[in-house]
Amino acid sequence: MKNEGFTLRKRLRSFKFAGNGIRLLITREHNAWIHCFAAVCVTLAGWLIGLSSTEWIAIVFAIGSVLAAEAVNSSIEALADLVSPEYNEAIKRTKDLAAGAVLILAISAAIVGLIIFIPKILTLS
Numbered sequence: 001m002k003n004e005g006f007t008l009r010k011r012l013r014s015f016k017f018a019g020n021g022i023r024l025l026i027t028r029e030h031n032a033w034i035h036c037f038a039a040v041c042v043t044l045a046g047w048l049i050g051l052s053s054t055e056w057i058a059i060v061f062a063i064g065s066v067l068a069a070e071a072v073n074s075s076i077e078a079l080a081d082l083v084s085p086e087y088n089e090a091i092k093r094t095k096d097l098a099a100g101a102v103l104i105l106a107i108s109a110a111i112v113g114l115i116i117f118i119p120k121i122l123t124l125s
């Protein structure tokens, strides 16, 4: 918490906390399960169909962006629930905006997937 000096040990500890955040996302957040399932399906499809390096870069960024947004959304929800468990208009706006950010990235990721996969699927048939 305090701004103490730089040490490698503390930086490594930060990685451990971040890893715990990823573990919480994957084990506790139901929406993240859906994103992970979609990510596994897209990765398998990409592997079977055969994607170029550029296409993999787009897919990896799309998957990473959605999961990262879901993690931020979940952390905002957790904080909001702590600050105001009772109904509050500002909390509603905050949660809806955070959820909207996830939806924007999920739609963008779906469009990226369609742009990459549709031409390949059409040439298969």
Ligand SMILES: Nc1ncnc2c1ncn2[C@@H]1O[C@H](COP(=O)(O)OP(=O)(O)OP(=O)(O)O)[C@@H](O)[C@H]1O
Binding pocket: 029, 030, 031, 077, 084, 085, 086, 087, 088, 089, 091, 092, 093, 095, 096, 099
């Ligand atoms: N304290 C609150 N005050 C006002 N509105 C709230 C409050 N808590 C939740 N909401 C409304 O309910 C919606 C869903 O909130 P919730 O925290 O259940 O998120 P969720 O998207 O269902 O996430 P999860 O499925 O991970 O629990 C919010 O987007 C918001 O519109």
